[in-house]
Amino acid sequence: MSERADTAEPRPDEEFDGNSVDQAESRHDEDDRLKPDFVSAVLDAVEDGDRERARDLVSPLHPADIADLLELTPSDRRGEVAAALGDLVGAEVLSELNDYVRDDLLDSLAPEQVAEFAAELDTDDAVAIIEDMEEADQQAVLEALDPEDRAAIESALAYPEESAGRLMQRDLVAVPEHMTVGQVIDYLRDNQDLTKDFWEIFVVDEAHKPIGTCQLSWLLTCPRPIAMADLMKREQTLIPVDMDQEEVALRFQKYALISAAVVDGNGRLVGMITVDDIVHIISEEAGEDILRLSGAGEGDINQPILMTVRTRLVWLIVNLGTAMIAASVVGLFESTIERLALLAALMGIVSGMGGNAGTQTLAVMVRAIATNQVTSSNTLRMIAREFRIAATNGTVLGTLIGIGSYLIYGQLGLSLVFAAAILINNMVAGLAGVLIPITLDRNNIDPAVSSAVFVTMMTDSLGFLTFLGLATIFLT
Known part of the structure; x- marks a missing residue:
């Protein structure tokens, strides 16, 4: 302890x-x-x-x-x-x-x-x-x-x-490539106006374009006569000044960066971004996507109450609209439900299981899109993968639910319809959970904001339509 x-x-x-x-x-x-x-x-x-x-x-x-x-x-x-x-x-x-x-x-x-x-x-x-x-x-x-x-x-x-321009800091150390290690050390000691918090030196050419970087540990352990051009590492990750901060964070994560140079449209060094800022960005972006999926807005406990109410109420009203669509589907089968009242008790299970399956797929896809794991080259493979997962889960759940309902109600036809509806709605949920966020992303719409509404509408509406439609065909 x-x-x-x-x-x-x-x-x-x-x-x-x-x-x-x-x-x-x-x-x-x-x-x-x-x-x-x-x-x-x-x-x-x-x-x-x-x-x-x-x-x-x-x-x-x-x-x-x-x-x-x-x-x-x-x-x-x-x-x-x-x-x-x-x-x-x-x-x-x-x-x-x-x-x-x-x-x-x-x-x-x-x-x-x-x-x-x-x-x-x-x-x-x-x-x-x-x-x-x-x-x-x-x-x-x-x-x-x-x-x-x-x-x-x-x-x-x-x-x-x-953007990177808002995120960057302008206090950095940049030196020309013709300087030697000794000259750079003297420059750092004599210039009192330099920033005191840095661990990497940027090497620039005559046009102030970054051509390499040098860690302080390299500088302190090399002989003074060594030229910076021979000491520096030329391979570096440059951050465009207008790049979105989420993309900046992904580059830091992918290349394990401690700091990175920020350049303007002409390739000139204008600032740097350090990993301490990226930690905040990763935390903010991750939390933001989760909250958007639920329609809770920023989810900040310090946010004014009226602002929170307004943000949440908008999505609740949208959800109300999708619920009305699902209810209208149920209304189409009113006569079927009247003849077989047991359907009313079971149809909520079909839509609920589909909604849960869709939410699982949606969460995976939104994260994959946010971390740049979904590309044009693997989109079809991702769709096929999620469809196979949904079909497998649907088969297992449908079998279990079919057996369970038969043991409880003793109606073979109802059990088969129930199992088939579960299987079909799970496959619909899997496809909706992967296709909707990808489509929104392709149209430059944040999939974390509105995907959940569409997925819920699909699983509810098609779940009711499948279950009640099959029951109408085979049980009445």
Whole structure:
């Protein structure tokens, strides 16, 4: 067990002042989350007007933990808590905050204060802070920045949202190929304006186009007279400035990149993207696709309630429409259901099993499309694969359901119709789950957004049509 887990917990009647070693260790639980009693202690100190105590409690925390603290604070008290903590809520904390929580805090700050935070951050983090602000507030912040910082941020804001241009940072180290290892080391030591956070040097030609990269470890272990042209690695992955951030993440994952050069339309080096930014992108994109499949929008617990209601209600209304279509199919067989009432109890099983099978296939295909695993060369193979899986599953399920229904109801005809409907609807579900997202993707429509609605409509409507249609033909 970890040392943190072994640490004694504060007694319920013991004031959490953060001074003792035991209490300092118990700010986090075994999952590295802030404990409720610690959060309550900070909020109580702020409410009592004891800002010094609140700052003493919070000062040992990492900026990411301070961001967590603000997110755990009720929305109507965040401004008060941030004001009490003062400079502990700095630029790094803002960059770690949830978008909605950060927007709440920024609304309470003057443009000059936001500009101070933005100036302390890398370009990509500064852009993330101000890109969602109202245009008037955004302009006020930009005017409060130094001309150099303002130019860099304005340039980044000119690129499309969720593109490499928005994601990249402009602070990097680039040297010409004619320099030697010794000259580069001297350049790094003498130039105090260079970024301090880097582990790769980009080598450029006269037109400032990247022609190679050199890791710091290579630089530090080679003799000074070696030319950079002989030391650098010429093979590199270049990121176009307008590339979508999801595609950027896929390239980092595919080629195991730590950093990559970003180039403009002329091939000139304009920035770099580092793996720490990609970790956030991968997490965001993965969660986004899952939430879109369910129609839950962003799914952010800090999103305003009315915005959440509006997002979810749209898809619920769409689902209502598809449900009405399925209900109209059932209405076509009203006389059949009247003659054999047992069909009403069983037809929901047919549509439900088909819906589950379709959801499984859909989830696999949306992920495959998102990770570029589906290409024009293997599309037919993917369709055939999923159809075989659906047919196999349908055969097994149909057999089990047919046997089970016969044992329960003792009607051979009904059992055969039930089994056949399950088999057919599973095959329909498999085809719908693979064809619908591929078709949407081919037409530049995000398959994660609307595929589920169409798949559900197909499995419900065709499930009812198949089961009731077969029953009408063979049982009445």
